[in-house]
Every structure is written in C-alpha cells, then in structure tokens.
Amino acid sequence: MKRKLLPMALLAGLSTQASAFIIDTxxxxxxxxxxxxxxxxxxxxxxxxxxxVYAGGSGPFADAPDASFDRGEIVSNR
Numbered sequence: 001m002k003r004k005l006l007p008m009a010l011l012a013g014l015s016t017q018a019s020a021f022i023i024d025t026x027x028x029x030x031x032x033x034x035x036x037x038x039x040x041x042x043x044x045x046x047x048x049x050x051x052x053v054y055a056g057g058s059g060p061f062a063d064a065p066d067a068s069f070d071r072g073e074i075v076s077n078r
Contacts, residue, residue, distance in 0.1 A: 009042065045069045045075035 020035035048071050069075050 041078045
C-alpha cells in the first residue's frame with residue numbers, strides 16, 4: 001500500500017484547480033473575496049537510521065529524533 005501512496009498523492013495534487021470569486025455586495029466600498037487555498041502535507045522517512053548518531057554519545061536525548069521513526073513511516077501528517 002505504501003508504494004501506491006506517493007503516486008496517488010502526486011495525482012491528487014496535480015488534479016486540483018484553484019478557484020476564487022468575488023461576491024457582489026452592491027456597494028462599491030465593500031468587496032467580499034473567496035480565495036482560500038486547501039493544503040495537505042505528508043512527510044515520510046526515506047533513509048534508515050544513522051548509526052553515527054548513536055555512537056557519538058552526546059547525551060541521552062541526542063538520538064531521540066532519529067530513533068523515533070523507521071524507514072517508510074510517516075513523520076509528519078498535517
């Protein structure tokens with residue numbers, strides 16, 4: 001399933017079209033615009049953990065970001 005995720009995400013990103021419009025209020029002093037942008041962001045780990053990070057011994061929390069995710073796991077999903 002993970003192999004299908006990237007092509008589907010690329011296809012979804014290319015198939016969207018921006019749409020904006022102005023709502024006529026009948027008053028020249030007031031303008032209402034609807035021009036929102038919807039976005040989705042996903043980040044996936046593509047490399048294995050770096051063994052040099054663990055060998056450095058620079059503290060108990062030095063490897064926390066690197067050790068939290070394995071290769072192919074979603075790191076950020078917003």
